[in-house]
Amino acid sequence: MKARWHWILLPSLLLSLGLLLASQIAFLRGGFFRDLRLGRMGTDFTLANYERFFTDPLYLDSLLLTVRLSLTVALLTLLVGFPIAYVLARLKSRWTLVLLAGIIAASFITIVIKVLGLIIIFSSGGFLNRFLMWTGIVSSPIAIVGNPGGVVIGLMHFTMGFSILLLYSVVQTIPRSLEEAAEIHGAPRWRVFARVILPLSLPGLVVTGLIVFNLCMGAFTSAALIGGGKVYTLPVLIQQTVINQTRYGMGATISAVLMLVTLAINGLSVLAMSKLDKRRSAVA
Amino acid sequence: MRKLGRRSFLAGATAASALLAAPAIRAQTPNFAGQTLRVATFGGGWDRAVHKYAGVKLEALGAKVEYVTAPPRDNLAKLIAARGQAAPFDVVEMADLTWVDTYEAGFIQKINLDNIPNRKELLPTLADEWKVASWATQEGIVWHPERFAAAGVPGPERYRDLLHPALQRKIAIIDISQAGISQLLVGASIDEGGSQENITAGLEFVRKANPFQFWRVGAQAVTLMNSGDIMASTMHAGFAVQMRRAGLPVKFTHPKVGPTKRGLSKEGWLGVVKGTPVARAAEFFINEYISYDTQFGLATERGVVPINNRARDALVNDPLLKEMFLLSEADVANMVSVDFTKFNLDDATQRWSRMITSAK
Numbered sequence: 001m002k003a004r005w006h007w008i009l010l011p012s013l014l015l016s017l018g019l020l021l022a023s024q025i026a027f028l029r030g031g032f033f034r035d036l037r038l039g040r041m042g043t044d045f046t047l048a049n050y051e052r053f054f055t056d057p058l059y060l061d062s063l064l065l066t067v068r069l070s071l072t073v074a075l076l077t078l079l080v081g082f083p084i085a086y087v088l089a090r091l092k093s094r095w096t097l098v099l100l101a102g103i104i105a106a107s108f109i110t111i112v113i114k115v116l117g118l119i120i121i122f123s124s125g126g127f128l129n130r131f132l133m134w135t136g137i138v139s140s141p142i143a144i145v146g147n148p149g150g151v152v153i154g155l156m157h158f159t160m161g162f163s164i165l166l167l168y169s170v171v172q173t174i175p176r177s178l179e180e181a182a183e184i185h186g187a188p189r190w191r192v193f194a195r196v197i198l199p200l201s202l203p204g205l206v207v208t209g210l211i212v213f214n215l216c217m218g219a220f221t222s223a224a225l226i227g228g229g230k231v232y233t234l235p236v237l238i239q240q241t242v243i244n245q246t247r248y249g250m251g252a253t254i255s256a257v258l259m260l261v262t263l264a265i266n267g268l269s270v271l272a273m274s275k276l277d278k279r280r281s282a283v284a
Numbered sequence: 285m286r287k288l289g290r291r292s293f294l295a296g297a298t299a300a301s302a303l304l305a306a307p308a309i310r311a312q313t314p315n316f317a318g319q320t321l322r323v324a325t326f327g328g329g330w331d332r333a334v335h336k337y338a339g340v341k342l343e344a345l346g347a348k349v350e351y352v353t354a355p356p357r358d359n360l361a362k363l364i365a366a367r368g369q370a371a372p373f374d375v376v377e378m379a380d381l382t383w384v385d386t387y388e389a390g391f392i393q394k395i396n397l398d399n400i401p402n403r404k405e406l407l408p409t410l411a412d413e414w415k416v417a418s419w420a421t422q423e424g425i426v427w428h429p430e431r432f433a434a435a436g437v438p439g440p441e442r443y444r445d446l447l448h449p450a451l452q453r454k455i456a457i458i459d460i461s462q463a464g465i466s467q468l469l470v471g472a473s474i475d476e477g478g479s480q481e482n483i484t485a486g487l488e489f490v491r492k493a494n495p496f497q498f499w500r501v502g503a504q505a506v507t508l509m510n511s512g513d514i515m516a517s518t519m520h521a522g523f524a525v526q527m528r529r530a531g532l533p534v535k536f537t538h539p540k541v542g543p544t545k546r547g548l549s550k551e552g553w554l555g556v557v558k559g560t561p562v563a564r565a566a567e568f569f570i571n572e573y574i575s576y577d578t579q580f581g582l583a584t585e586r587g588v589v590p591i592n593n594r595a596r597d598a599l600v601n602d603p604l605l606k607e608m609f610l611l612s613e614a615d616v617a618n619m620v621s622v623d624f625t626k627f628n629l630d631d632a633t634q635r636w637s638r639m640i641t642s643a644k
Binding site: 119126230239 | 357360361364365367385453459460461495498501503504508511629633634638640
């Protein structure tokens with residue numbers, strides 16, 4: 001009989017689902033009641049908050065902006081992080097450990113410090129802008145504060161460290177001998193990458209991309225601080241609705257939509273990956 | 285037998301009366317041994333400054349003081365979240381509209397004013413059985429004179445002066461989520477013919493100002509001023525004091541509002557959280573908070589205006605604070621004070637969000 005190893009995942013799946021539902025049940029429930037000020041909610045079940053969310057451009061635009069920013073960050077992080085992870089994984093040097101330790105240490109720096117550091121680096125008198133203007137690459141300083149581009153940079157800064165660590169472990173699982181075999185048979189470097197490294201890394205890339213995407217969907221600090229109060233992602237809107245306006249019902253609705261959209265995108269990605277896997281298996 | 289001299293008699297009588305009075309004095313001095321007072325107040329070093337002056341006095345009587353640091357709206361949210369359970373703190377520091385909401389939601393209890401003798405050094409309007417003022421700030425414009433001169437822009441006298449074309453994306457404005465936003469919106473509105481109830485003109489001012497950033501943490505605006513990204517920011521005078529002490533040559537303008545008013549005041553309030561098991565310790569702490577020592581210390585260290593009259597009078601001797609603050613009674617009386625029964629933060633937040641998102 002074939003061993004069903006995947007059943008071993010069931011307890012952790014149930015535990016994760018239990019923790020997720022236990023913490024989110026109040027939000028999911030609260031979204032169906034009208035706000036009565038100061039955190040109090042009505043007792044009559046209503047879909048009014050959801051109706052408002054899906055008919056009000058403020059919320060819909062915010063949802064689209066949050067998804068767009070998170071997707072952009074996920075793609076750019078993979079694009080930048082994967083080559084770094086690959087080089088680190090293939091590097092035969094004692095410096096590899098030092099570099100990895102550096103990445104781990106940087107990942108522990110609190111996000112507020114990272115964000116304020118970025119604001120200083122990108123300030124009009126900061127060394128980066130002075131350098132860019134000195135080289136003539138830009139004629140006026142680049143500002144990251146108060147625009148979505150800056151938030152993307154902030155989120156990439158936040159997620160890059162552990163993306164590299166995840167991708168590093170992915171690349172390490174690919175035997176070097178496969179690359180060498182392809183090269184011995186005359187495959188140029190780019191083809192080795194496209195036909196060997198990339199397909200074998202794909203599941204890891206998707207998982208890393210999804211983790212980064214999920215983190216960005218819920219990220220508040222970068223959007224709030226670098227966004228300069230002008231970039232209204234859903235987490236920013238949730239904070240404003242719950243803390244400023246003490247409208248817990250509407251806050252719950254926004255949170256529920258954010259969670260469901262995130263779960264849906266994750267589910268669709270996993271589905272797409274498994275279909276791709278099946279097709280590949282059939283071709284093989 | 286030795287004759288009892290006058291000196292010996294007096295010494296003996298003093299010692300005897302001291303012995304007799306000792307238990308009475310001991311009874312008057314409260315003992316808070318084993319009690320823990322949790323105070324919800326601002327972070328960013330404010331909590332440490334408060335502890336240095338007020339907290340240590342309570343700890344000297346045996347209590348332990350812990351601080352829960354967050355902006356007032358966040359602390360209100362914590363009280364709301366804990367509704368029906370034990371409150372997460374015993375003393376709460378509130379500002380602006382948060383005081384009204386905290387009171388209306390029934391989160392605070394009456395204060396025994398007999399335990400707040402220092403209230404006699406406050407204006408009568410600054411202490412009642414529900415709340416005691418903790419500080420005042422003066423909202424206005426912090427600006428960098430050298431940068432203004434280089435850009436050929438005259439120093440601002442009113443909020444509308446920040447609409448100069450050379451200041452586009454060169455100023456920071458306080459975010460809607462922060463205490464102090466009501467003063468800006470009301471001040472800018474009244475200056476353009478609006479009122480406390482009608483803040484459309486204030487929102488329009490914010491839209492036209494096109495700031496570089498809406499700051500959520502004062503440090504953000506300070507960082508931007510330091511880096512040269514901005515030339516001015518709407519914030520309270522205390523930040524100007526801190527920047528000047530850090531070597532930034534900034535000035536502070538108390539904006540003219542309408543034909544007669546100048547400057548905008550904002551008060552912080554202390555309340556005792558309903559159901560606290562350490563009410564007496566809470567009242568002792570509040571009394572120490574408004575004492576001359578604490579108020580003078582907070583003013584000089586953190587740049588707030590004391591609500592203790594004696595401490596405010598003493599500030600006249602500090603040249604920097606004298607320059608940055610309006611301290612005379614006439615000046616203070618002429619400042620705009622927001623009436624929170626008329627200002628609707630919920631509506632303002634909604635309109636603000638729509639204005640900002642549609643501005644792009």
